[in-house]
Amino acid sequence: MERHRNSIEYEVWGRYALFSEVATRVGGEKCSYQVPTYQALKGITESIYWKPTFKWVIDAVRVMNKIQTESKGVRPIKMSGGNDLSYYTYLKDVRYQVLAHFEWNDQRKELAGDRDENKHHNIAMRSVRQGGRRDIFLGARECQAYIEPCEFGGGEGFYDSYGEWNMGYMFHGFSYPDENPDHNLISRFWTPVMEDGVIRFESPDSPLLDRHIVRHGLNVKEFNLGKNVTSVEEE
Known part of the structure; x- marks a missing residue:
């Protein structure tokens, strides 16, 4: 597995995960994908350490535990008030290894003075060791998770000798307005194949x-060093 000089590697785990897809929410029901989406892992990585100066790129995920599901009856709050009854299908007892690196956000010219790769990488590595800067969730607020450093590919995984598994057509992630020159919100889809986990x-x-x-x-939110963004020198 190719690693970049500013890569981070971490393991994330939790009792439950819910990487839901819009088409499965008809009538308030939610059903999780079998594996985390790119966007979900990007969100987890941003909870570890993020600044508008750069954007995280997820290179790979390794599924460590057997894929299992569990359905629960929940009572979500209705927009009109009161509660409703729905069934959510969660993944349970999940554990993943993640490999990611960051790239400068070229749409943020005003933050060019904050582009110190070595310092941002050191802060990100330290944040991984400390369990992240913000709370970690696996797709949904009720799915609390935890992280720790790891060596991607190390240890024994359930699907190590499983071969190929086509996961079907699924959501990949969003391209946000401040990440593309036309300032469009774009949704991305693909058909991933899991190979030996x-x-x-x-x-x-x-x-x-x-x-x-x-x-x-x-519209794109404006960031300015010294005003609403601290310099990497002050981290």
Whole structure:
């Protein structure tokens, strides 16, 4: 597995996970994908350490435990008030190894002075050892998770000699307005294949991904060093 000089490797685990897909939410029901999406892992990595100066790129995920599901009756709050009754299908007893690296966000020219790769990488590594800067969740707020450093590919995984498993057509992630020059919100889809427990992700700009524009030309929040963004020197 190729590693970048600013890569981080970590293991994330929890009792439950819910990587839900919009098509499974009809009538308030939610059903999890069998594996985490690129976007979910990006969100977890951003909870470890994030600044608008760069964007995280998820290279691969390794599924360590057997894929199992469990359905629960829940009482979500209705928009009109009161409670409703729904059934959510969660993944249970999950554990993943994640390999990721960061790249500069070229749409953030105003933060060019904060591009110190070595310092950001050191802060990210330290944040992994400390369990992240913000709470970690596996797809949903009720799915609390925990992280620790690891060597990607180390240890024994349930699917190490399983071979190939086509996971079907699924959501990959979002390209947000501040990550593309047209400032569009774009949704990406793909058909991942897990090989011996490892899914290698296509990069967000890969031509192999299906793209759909959700919203055109959205406003982008402004960041300025010393005002609403601290310099890496102050971290």
